[in-house]
Amino acid sequence: MSEKGLIPPHGGKLVNLIGSEARRRELEVAARKMPRIKLPEREQCDLELLAVGAMSPLTTFMDDADFHGVCERMRLASGLVWSMPVTCSVDKATADRIDLGQPVALTDERDRTLAVLTVEEKYLHDKKLEAERAYGTADEKHPGVAVVYAQGDVCLSGPLIVLTPRHDPPFAKYRLTPAQTRAVFAERGWRTVVAFQTRNPIHRAHEYITKCALEVCDGLLIHPLVGQTQEGDIPADVRMRCYEALLGNYYCPKNTLLAVWPAAMRYAGPREAILHALVRRNYGCTHFIVGRDHAGVGTYYGTYDAQRIFDEFDPAEIGITPLRFENTFWCRK
Structure with a gap:
């Protein structure tokens, strides 16, 4: 952990390429x-x-x-x-x-x-x-x-x-940089933070696994991807209204933060799961939720391939802990 009790960025230093x-x-x-x-x-x-x-x-x-x-x-x-x-x-x-x-x-x-x-x-x-x-x-x-x-x-x-990371960026108030999320975590005293990556509205199963994750972490970063996605995915502005409604009514504001991740979706399954985890480490998160077919599309990847790929590395090399969830569903029995 760093001097503020936060996880160090991947490689040890947070990069800033914006000129003076x-x-x-x-x-x-x-x-x-x-x-x-x-x-x-x-x-x-x-x-x-x-x-x-x-x-x-x-x-x-x-x-x-x-x-x-x-x-x-x-x-x-x-x-x-x-x-x-x-x-x-x-x-x-x-x-x-x-x-x-x-x-x-x-x-x-x-x-x-x-x-x-x-x-x-x-x-x-x-x-x-x-x-x-x-x-x-x-x-x-x-x-x-x-x-x-x-x-x-x-x-x-x-x-x-x-010179300018993005002209006229949408969702500007939620577009927090890694330095800004780290500052929020430090201010709130969160030493362990779990990130939830999504390109869909949060449904009941998502709510369940994120709240389960909060049982072992101080805070939850809901971090939806709002960059390039494929045709047919639910538009980011629609999803953002869903996230705002959930944070206003179903999550505790003291241990939950909503920020957007302005990335392009690659739909690369296991490889992209590693990328998503490393990036969330840079944002200051210590844990990362990896669910069913994370970052997958169609039938290109196995249901839990994105979880198994973490086993190919020494955990210290990744530096952020994956929280692996199996298929979650509502049971009527």
């Missing part, structure tokens, strides 16, 4: 003359998480060594556990126009500058490797794999300075 006010003003002007790369939604979500330290120890989009280490061994080049690639990719024609050492402006869909990336490495994006190893399937019908196949053929990496 003076540096951001300077780069905002300079970026107007730089090559501009419009980030797809997944990369925009990843950039925001990189910026605020949610993906600590990552300090930029992955280079070739980290990409292959993660795909093949679930480890960064440093040896730290990391389960999913985090890349910035472009088409080959765009990559060919960028010189090594050249800064480029990363923008949103409205061409508003988000960050400046100084390109120190360009490498081929092995999409087949990423699909087969990180997602466990090369099937283009898998929604996460479909996103990978639509990405560029060349990945870029290098020093990253963020």
Whole structure:
């Protein structure tokens, strides 16, 4: 535990990639003359998480060594556990126009500058490797794999300075950074905190397992994903009204906190469960709920594969304790 009694971030230090006010003003002007790369939604979500330290120890989009280490061994080049690639990719024609050492402006869909990336490495994006190893399937019908196949053929990496993590972010009052959730936990005196990840409204079984988790933890972080999801998932604004109603009527406000997680859903099952746990450690959580078919989609993964994958690691390497729940349902007998 840290000096405030909170769990240390993954890698030991909480990353902050947002430049100083003076540096951001300077780069905002300079970026107007730089090559501009419009980030797809997944990369925009990843950039925001990189910026605020949610993906600590990552300090930029992955280079070739980290990409292959993660795909093949679930480890960064440093040896730290990391389960999913985090890349910035472009088409080959765009990559060919960028010189090594050249800064480029990363923008949103409205061409508003988000960050400046100084390109120190360009490498081929092995999409087949990423699909087969990180997602466990090369099937283009898998929604996460479909996103990978639509990405560029060349990945870029290098020093990253963020100007604005997200322009006009929705759910702003709930969009707490890891530093902010940690401050809330410290203020409330929570030494053990369990995180609940969801991309759905909380139903009765969810309420049951979260309240069971509160029996062994001081506090509960309800942390719904509000970034990119597949067509057919319940919209985030609808879900947020459900969460607010539940917190106002069914959970104790003294030991419950609602904050949003502005991530893109990858639907990668077991591998994504590890990612979700590591990220929640960065937010200051000591425990993480892993239920039935966590982060799964369709029939690509076994019911409890996302729980079993934690057994492949020394618990100290993950640093956050998984709370494993079996299928929970209402019994009328």
